[in-house]
Amino acid sequence: MQPIRVAATATSTSTRNMLQTSVTLCAPGTDKCQTIDNIQVDTGSQGLLVLASALDPSIALPLVAGNAASTVMAECSVFGSGYTWGAVRQADIRLAGQLASSTSVQLIADSAVPGAATDCSQSGLPMLDASKLRGNGILGVGPFTADCGGGCANSAMPRWYYSCTSAGCTASTLATAQQVTNPIARFAADNNGVLIELPAVPPEGASSVAGTMTFGIGSQANNLLGAATVLKSNSITGYVSTSFSGNQYGSSFIDSGSNGLFFPSATLATCGAWFCPATPQGLSATLISMTGVTAGVSFSVAKSTTLFATSNYAFNNLAGPANGFFDWGLPFFYGRRVFTALEGRPTPAGTGPYYAF
The missing domain is CATH 2.40.70 (Cathepsin D, subunit A; domain 1)
Structure with missing residues (x-):
């Protein structure tokens, strides 16, 4: 059971109904970890997106290599409120005692890749800092394993994955196993879904609420x-x-x-x-x-x-x-x-x- 909450956010006091939690990121296979607060919980997307500025540089997350020599992968993630852009890296994700090992994540505004590709930057508000993102990241725990899936594995689709050099980025395919992945799918157990429970609130609202995100469906009491x-x-x-x-x-x-x-x-x-x-x-x-x-x-x-x-x-x-x-x-x-x-x-x-x- 992972604690979740709705309250005033650290970066945007005007934002209401923002469901947030904390996520622990580790360099794969190590105990070099950092817990990052103010991560939005999103059942409408898949995978973990974290601001590069929120991650201590000492937590070295390996880049996912591109399909051509000397390239690395970047991702454009489009939401109803705008877009994020950043490098695809691998991390161990720890949530409520569960481990999603060597899982691809997006590190938003990562200096390892150039600025957003043109077709991505035309997708609305650039949510590339804490004030625009209204937090430090997004934890996508939606109904799919990967954020794009077979479509991106089979063809280079705009506003998804890109192979980058220092000079720029080109739309590219990426194998599903390397795409930004719903961490629940990588758990060893309790990996078939998620239960979110929040208390009722009165018609005038509440200053804050606390709830739980329980991993698995029908796997525990x-x-x-x-x-x-x-x-x-x-x-x-x-x-x-x-x-x-x-x-x-x-x-x-x-x-x-x-x-x-x-x-x-x-x-x-x-x-x-x-x-x-x-x-x-x-x-x-x-x-x-x-x-x-x-x-x-x-x-x-x-x-x-x-x-x-x-x-x-x-x-x-x-x-x-x-x-x-x-x-x-x-x-x-x-x-x-x-x-x-x-x-x-x-x-x-x-x-x-x-x-x-």
């Missing part, structure tokens, strides 16, 4: 599915569907890395990037799995400006508009046990990927 509804997701995208307000959104996902609920609405007033109805609105939707299993969800949307005017950082009713998809972000997690099962790994409810709650 504290990670049993119990009566959770299992929603099998798309084996390629990880998506399920959401039926809401007479429409069905096939691109739907449960994502602890999103700090609000994001969905289309023709009726809710907005204030910038957030909804701000005059009074709190009680809403409902239905999540639908790839096999037709359904789960109803009731949720609330409050006036964002009222929430932001408080000194609270954990909100279950913070939401904003989206176009054509439904993002069940961190507000969904409060007061629930939320499982994310890894692709192809057996669990008591069948193989992943799936969500359950």
